[in-house]
Amino acid sequence: MRLALAERHLGRVIRAYRCHPYHGRVALPQTVVARWLGITQAQLSRVENGPPLVHLDRLTHWAQLLGIPAGHLWFRLPDQHCWADASLIADGPDRADSEEQPTAHGRRAAVAVSVEEASSQGGGATERRRFNVLAALAGLAASGHTYLLAAPAEVPRTVGMEQVQLASSLVDDLRRADAVAGADLLCDVAIQVHTRLSAWAARASYSREVGDSLQSALADLSIEAAWLAIDAERRSEARPYLNEAIARARIADDPRVEVRALTHLSLLIRESQPGESLHCTEAALRVSAGWATPRLTTLLHLRRAHAYAVLADASGFSREMTKARRELDRGTHEDDQGFVHFVNRQELIGIEGLSYLALDRPERAVQSLRTITDNPSPGHRRNQVYYAVRLSEAAYRQSDVNEAARLALDVLPAVNQISSKRVSRHLAQVRRNLGAPQQATATTRQFVDAYDQSVSV
Template structure:
């Protein structure tokens, strides 16, 4: 027998040692039946492990993990690893040899148990921060004062997004805006989605549930990036990803089960693309995506997705086609009858209330607002869908304020909108900023020029940060009104000068 080294610590093994471990390492691993060991960084460079990670198949990753030389000459038994994961040996065998897992909660839980580095995964772990390769912020794009570099400690991702993949920002892009677009793209990269943005993208011949999971997780990542960076920076990204995934669905083959799930996932992606277009003030681009979402939802027989699409369509057209907006909200109420939660029903009544206000139907507006208040008083529900989490007292007051503006009752609008700024909702910053800008507009319509200018001046720096063209356009309208010579005051001139300086940067 020849000398060998311990694969765990590198120490020399005695000639008669046939366990594959030195005595100290053998003793240290006696408790391995209870939990996975802490492995060195080089563990994940082992070729079988690296290839399994590249294949995006956690079952194969687990098998390569079990057979790693770090554990000794004998692979870890399936029964031991199954015990760590909380499943049976037979279940682990199916996981290792079956199709890839698509349930994100299980993927994340097992990856954390095995301590797989986040930078090597093809999905985002819960509460995982976005990262940015330091090289992305070089070349003149310094980080804004007070911003932390969003880098995963000790990790360097292999799928970094470079600046040329970002949508064009025009001549007025600031360093902060460049940083934000990098952060948004890096967040998508952490979820493994950046190859959808590269040229060319190969269309798979067959689509499985792993592709459905990709589309679903992409929607989640877009929502998170939208909250951090704003729709202006993400709209083109969402549209491009939608185009790529739609091509997959059109050209590849898949089973009936996968087809239904894929239609629902693509409908969700269409809704997200439409919302980003709405918030980026590219409203004409939004409706085709919502029409597509409704069609896909009906093909998949998924009423929840159909209701989401109808709810967004009602929002999109409430100013230009208030009558049709009413019908969309009514259709959503009808489709969701029997399963709608109070928050969802509240939102649909708010959609109808605002549409009635645009139609100058004060009684219809009051009736729908009363229904919305009654539903909101019933509280949240465990079945609430993610897209209704913004529905709260502040949102109700905001819609009430906008409706009073449409009814040309600015004094009531000021009361409703002021209640939002007096009791802000920290979790819904963009809505808070939007309604603050609309409060400035209401104060102007009420005739209080100085108050309108003061509010606009206070909110100007935040508007520049959230990257919502919808909000920026309303503030631009306030600027135009306050710049009119008859309205000129010291405060209004201060706002106009500050606004002009900000947009010229």
Template structure:
């Protein structure tokens, strides 16, 4: 049976029209090979799409999307949609016909590309607020109470703790920190997965299924949110313990090949998160093995996005000790991501290379990479941006520029770059703001203005105590040691040293 009207605009079709679309609609979407079309809200009410969403299977959602009558009588080819998603046609075929995807970064990335309404999804997008009872996918509510650290949840997920609202719970900073960590732990226990919690090893099942893989992916998402609220110092051991136990369990358990592929990606992502928390907690020596493991698992899973993320973190980790290798890691990430990297991701990779050149004393190499980074950043954000690049903005570029000038022993230029961050703060990236403010104090000291360095350090002291990042607090401790030298003694420097000593003794 043929349609007598265009499914897109409702216009009458000519008798000899074999495409299923009127001429104006065909002309309006000639660029569909490069990007998904903007579809109406009614598109998502089509029965096959609704059924796939209810089944929580993104591969089936994609297949229902391709075959939707909105696109005409002929379904969108897998090659076209695979191009949108940055994968091959064979990979898309496996996604559509295989087990449900569980890797949250990939789920969120592809859902954003296809513009699936967030309220129709069974998982949260990076910029989406907490679950509510109004969600059409069903499931229970999530609530957390600081007094007894009880987390109640329905069937929706084992680890959807909304730590972003934690600052409104409890009375003081210490209570809020404790709540955030306990909420993450309670989420593990509530899902029945106590074998991942710190403490004596518990008995684990002999088989791994998709539900356990979903747990690992959910744990990564919760650790990221808890890190933003509670800080890496309080979460690093939890992440490392979970990664060790889950990896050991995966090594001796049995699972299908489909589960194994998804498990490799989930474990790679968990390893990267554990490594990042170790870096920010200033336990850098513990981070590298996890990043190497993540790269290996990402290659096994044929997951280039996770591999690039691991290489990006590895480049950051070894920048000071092995700047040449840091350059190679960022270059490898650029090579792997060629063809699908967004401007913001490319910006970040050039920002990984720029300070490595500075550490090597190569001012021209640093300048060249910064020029490339600015050019990419000027291209703006993209709907395909992955969650881990959201911090890349003009302030971050200035911050990396300032650190590079410090490495090149040009503190006056470093002060200019870093001060521009404090005058134009980025509220959504609080930790980076605090970090670069502390580095501004260091640069000001190296420039010779001890009183200004002390004033900056005194102003940022409360924020440093709140974010629980040992990487940041160690730099402030170095400022304190520098300003405490007898030859630097002034009323302002003594005021900061006294305030610092009193704060860290509490």
């Protein structure tokens, strides 16, 4: 069991558990353990005897089901407040060159020094941005990944599954940091890490098995970089990463990653190219046929519903919303991928509200979006804030300027905390609308003054 944990191979951990003498002279049957995990006996056999799992969603789910103590894992569980035991974290991309890599303690100290230096420089926007980025990466520092953010270093001679697992865990780290610090602070970080790990794929040596897993992990990292670019309003930078993710997923024959990339691409272009957005979701539905979970299918139909609304196709919008509701009613599934965890009743109603705005039906948009603000989803704060801002926009388009101003004033502090330029852009548009002389009332002036003061700080 200790050897399997040290090898970071959950399949071998499961096999060691099944065959442990505690269970008697006869090992636990694969059929029994497979039923615990919600898979078939044949699938469990492949997990135990094949390459190590690298997808964190499945790793964390199975580790929790089996009750493996967090301190023995090489990845962090969702409810774990700190990263796993530092002794299980590699000191660098190539253990053969470990003497050239700083220790985990040294890396944390280096980050602290960099933060202090950046803060003391003051003044320049670049230095302040660098300080904010480094401060947002306390989690990456704790997990020993900060050497990926340093000045360019030599590419390791060889890459193994340990480095692939590192690349996969970085996606999870970035998602967690994004929830705390916001995309504005992390976009450059994700791009820099992607550049470093892409050099590994291009110049290091590795086996075919490692190569396929590395392509999938890098595709995931490309998707995360694209999402951060979208939320940071750097949309022109996002598409190349999504195109790359699709290519890498196809090289690795990984349809799940390809579908994630297509789903994000449909989001990126749904306003500017709604017809192409529909093609992306159609392709994602085709690729995922036979294995898509209800929540993934729900998300794809919601993407299509909004694209039809942008095309002013009310019947297409209504048809896709009906399909989305039907799929959402089927509930969650243990195979749900991490990126669909935000898909819930509030998200469905939110997309419905945005679609009504696109269809120029602000009264219906207000009705839908107000349902979200009255029944918040605490686990998805950024989406909650986003829909609150769009509710203010809908109220303005309904010619209720005082209600629009009141809603915008209420959500202003939260917008300033989440560091999402995508959200900030919509609130800035509300301020421009309400700041027009013909809209002047005591309530609109109160919001405009508060907004201008918050921007100037």
